[in-house]
Amino acid sequence: MANKLPLEEQTGADLIYYNETFSSFVMVQYKAMNPGTEGQEFRWQSDDQLAREIARMTALLVELRKQPSDLRPISFRLNNNPFFLKMCSRVIFNPDDKGLFKGMYLPVDFWMRLSRDDATKGPKGGRVLTYQNTQRWLTNSEFASLVANAWVGTPISQSELLKRIIERIIESGKTVTIAIKGTLDEAEAT
Numbered sequence: 001m002a003n004k005l006p007l008e009e010q011t012g013a014d015l016i017y018y019n020e021t022f023s024s025f026v027m028v029q030y031k032a033m034n035p036g037t038e039g040q041e042f043r044w045q046s047d048d049q050l051a052r053e054i055a056r057m058t059a060l061l062v063e064l065r066k067q068p069s070d071l072r073p074i075s076f077r078l079n080n081n082p083f084f085l086k087m088c089s090r091v092i093f094n095p096d097d098k099g100l101f102k103g104m105y106l107p108v109d110f111w112m113r114l115s116r117d118d119a120t121k122g123p124k125g126g127r128v129l130t131y132q133n134t135q136r137w138l139t140n141s142e143f144a145s146l147v148a149n150a151w152v153g154t155p156i157s158q159s160e161l162l163k164r165i166i167e168r169i170i171e172s173g174k175t176v177t178i179a180i181k182g183t184l185d186e187a188e189a190t
Helices: 006-011 049-064 108-116 140-148 156-172
Strands: 015-019 024-036 039-044 083-089 103-107 127-130
Touching: 015 140, 015 156, 024 049, 024 127, 024 156, 049 108, 049 156, 083 108, 103 108, 103 140
Parallel strands: 024 083
Antiparallel strands: 015 024, 024 039, 039 127, 083 103
8 A cells, every 4th residue: 555655656656566476566546436427437637636646657657667678478568557547436445345446447558548538528628537438447357367467567677676666665664766777779879
């Protein structure tokens, strides 16, 4: 759990999953949907809290992608972006509930398209996301399967770096600066 802790300030994620078998991290930012005229909806603005969280995710992703490629089959991922949004109804905490909250998981890359698409424009020009205008999403079971089998998440080279960073943040209780020097390609070196 990273919500409202230095780890969220660093990553933009509320919850961080680590798959030890495949050395893969997946990071999820939760957003509450509220009752609207067409069922549950999520409203946002271009400069709100979600925009700042997405900016943190993007900045971290830029640094992670500077890691050397890992071409081992165990490090293969369907998508090289480990960030997701989970849109779900506001819920009352139930400690006896062992399941995931109902809602929709959206890869952040997909969210970026949705957030600019005409389908999410509200009648007064604002932005609204609903189940109807999203059209497709990952269900709890689909998401859980992708994470459990490391089809999504960070490849091993990125996970090794991220694991050290997360451990340092947890130990110190403070955010850290992430800066990775990439290697030059032969074309850049000449």
